[in-house]
Amino acid sequence: MNGLKMHPLIDKEKQKLAKKYRRDNVIISIYSYLVSAVVVFALLYFAISKNFVDFLHGVTEIRFLVILSYFTVLYVFYVLLTFPFSFIKGYTIEHKYGFSTQTRSAWFRDWLKSSVVSFVLGAIIFEILYLITHISINLWWLWLSLIIIFFSVIFANLFPILILPLFYKTAPVENDDLKEKISTICNRAQIHIKGIFTINLSSKTTKANAAVVGLGNTKRILIGDTLLQNYSEDEILSVCAHEIIHYREHHIWWSILWQCFITLIMFYVFYKIYPFFYGLVGFEKISDIAAFPLFIAIFTVLSFIIKPLISALSRYYERRADKGALDLTRTPDAFINFMAKVCNKQLIIAYPHPIIEWYMYSHPSPGNRIKCAKNWCN
Secondary structure, eight states: OTTOOOOTTSOHHHHHHHHHHHHHHHHHHHHHHHHHHHHHHHHHHTOHHHHHHHHHHHHOOOHHHHHHHHHHHHHHHHHHHHHHHHHIIIIIHHHHTTOBOOOHHHHHHHHHHHHHHHHHHHHHHHHHHHHHHHHOTTTHHHHHHHHHHHHHHHHHHHIIIIIGGGTOOEEEOOOHHHHHHHHHHHHHHTOOOSOEEEEOGGGTBSOOOEEEEOSGGGOEEEEEHHHHHHSOHHHHHHHHHHHHHHHHTTHHHHHHHHHHHHHHHHHHHHHHHHHHHHHHTTOOOTTOGGGHHHHHHHHHHHHHHHHHHHHHHHHHHHHHHHHHHHHHHOOHHHHHHHHHHHHHHHTOOSSOOHHHHHHHOSSOOHHHHHHHHHHHHO
8 A cells, every 4th residue: 555544534335446447458468469579560560561661662662652551551450459358348247337427339330430539640740750751861850750749739728629529529617606716816826727627437338537627718627527426515625726827837838748748758769779770680671661560569669668758758747737736725624535435436446566666657546646645734
């Protein structure tokens, strides 16, 4: 328990169930990664990727079409191959533990929409990747990083109005009393919120959440209807205050900037090491489309290495939001009650092993957040 005494509001039996819930998800994730690794190995070892690219070049010499065709076939194959894991993790396990409110057909529609959106975005990125690496042999890593910065800003701006409505319905908060109290917190924070919306999480899950999304004119606070239905007003205000601090301190912008800086470093490291690894399997140029499975494999390993840094940065901003929320609301008991309820209702492990929290957690663990709230009182 990380040296912390379990808070009395946290249900010990629910914590045992939470460990089983996490175990089930981890097992499926491991199987999914193993299958993906086997596919990457097969594509490279048996020259399937190279032979397929040679076939495409025999059909057309238009590089744009070769790139698009390769990505399309590879993406469809990957999505179908990993569909069982997505279904087990997103539907079966969520129903097993009483979280999902979706029918099989509703879940499948969401999976299909998500796959189409991912395909469109992935195809654009894939085309840009092999255009830039083809025309800029030595500085592709820099140009790609700059393009990613641009796309990250555009995507964050458009997400609330283009992507989110594909999966959820949002509407302005109708509770006038709650809106007035949220406005009071905003005044204390000396900010003006352009939009506070509810989002119909209950159409898919029993889990509660809130978030700040968007940039500029599209920035808004989203409060899950499950949060409004199942938590007290003080608890809801505590969560809203947390999101208001994210808003006030521009944490979305900071997260984008940090992510882009880390991506720049990763691309540069990739630029330095790829000749050795590409050479091992018979590739010479970064612009070789057939080497994409190896590109993904190397980038995945780099992502695993850099993950603790990304997690630490995220936890830093979450801690700031927690402290700011306590300063705004001055209701630590509501904050603690909310954290304990979330652990009990959503089967979140309150006291994970310190190494797991250090490596994986984007938020401080509930146990540490409760501890910080209790220390705030002193």
